[in-house]
Amino acid sequence: MNDSQMNSLVAAILEGDCAESVLRAGQLRAGGVSAQSIVMHGIEPAMSALDGKCTLEEFNLLEIMLAGRAVTEVMKLLYPSGSATTITKATVVIASLEGDVHDLGKNILKMVLTGSRYRVVDCGKDCPLPKLMEAVEKEQPFAIGISGLITHIIPLVKQVKELLRIRGLERVKVLAGGAALKQSSPEKLNVDFVAESAFDCLHYLEALAGDGQ
């Protein structure tokens, strides 16, 4: 593997330079580097660097969106069929619940998790609870991520664990985040974790994976 080229890919993603990121990824592929290696040694380190900035409170939507766009385009290049064959760590189902048409936060979570080798099943925005449960029963995920910008959806969030219990899916972790939900607590929302940011979600999942759960 060409370390210099891989570092250039990481730098281009962090700069939010979409064209340069795709160019660098293409060069790596042409040089015989596998798609999986590019994800592990190019995209994941870029995600980690963004995560570091987030921790330092220098994080803002503009930078993460631009990096996210670059990651998305690189993934399209690496997996033109849309199905990443890279070994994934776990499956996570994500949604913005019915009544909430804001999906920016959810899309960022998708990008962060995908870039960290999670398989993400996106139920979209304005998602009714039955549709979410259908996806959970089908995909058997490790966790559900719910993003919420408006307080209106809180009564729906509170129902998710009970709906899982009825279906014998109590093992599925429920994570909540977004401007409205992050003001609350796991106890009040009846979820397992309330995340401050998409990376906070990632840390929680990684810690659970580390515990072998």
Added chain:
Amino acid sequence: MNSLQRIAAAIRFQETDRVPVIAQVFGHAARIGGVPLADYVRDGETLARCQLKALRHYRYDAVFSVMDANVETEAAGSVLRYPRDQYPVIERYALPEGTHWDGLAVPDPLCAGRMPEMLKALTILRRELGDEVAVIGCILGPFTLATQLLGMERTLYLALDDPPRLAQLMDFATEVVIRFGLAQLQAGAHLSMVFDPSASPAVIPPSFFREFELPRLQRVFRALSEAGTAANWLHIAGPAAPILPYYAKAGVQIANFDYVVSVDEAATQLPGTCCDGNIKPLLFAEGSPADVEREAIHLLRAFRNRRGFILSSGCEIPPEAKPENVAALATAPSGKGQ
């Protein structure tokens, strides 16, 4: 001292009979008035009636003619959907993919979209309240309006891909909000709050705010000042601490600060600017009156010696807030804790 005098004194860091309270009650007033939010945000008379009812119920120091964040973009051509008990959402942006925005016409507040209804509410509120209670309108910040015209993702991509085009769009947005703000003052508002959530450092870096948004906010506040506004109020939620030092330069006289900004940060970074904040909005829905009172007393004590403070929430009080919690905010400055 009436409410308007109390707020004016707080802005000048003068002594007041008690700390003024501006509860950011917008859609919550529809609940108090017993009407669906979809009606509240579309009818000026309904909005004014609900605001007056909420004022009589809570007895705080200001009323608002605020519908939602989509009034300007709808007037400029966006298509909205109105769920019965929620704020409207944008179904189609005014500037969908592939459209050009050269030569866009600035909407006329007297006839475009819901702008006339918002003006009607201001006229009714001012007629009913005179100069006793502050009557407050609302316009978006230029960057926030740009995101409402184009969509957040496309606006942010444009910031990197074609900054001059974004600047052009923001100039248009600036003209829209200035015209609407002036119409609000003419209709009876004592002042118009500039609501600019997309300019938060959670969304754009402080350097972007300085280069793109600050000069346009200066234009907006200069225009409002020249038209005789009682004060210039900037409302940027989220972790705004890094941009607070620019507020004085923008011409801000009331600075909203959210719950994620500490009292120390706000007071230090805004030495000559009246601060309003910063109780966590969700506390009004999830907490108890005792919780709200505890937070309020903490703030009142923290700002006691400094003055220049208006007790408020960090952002909008959610529509589904418990009325007893809003009442606890309104009465806190007169309570025993003081």
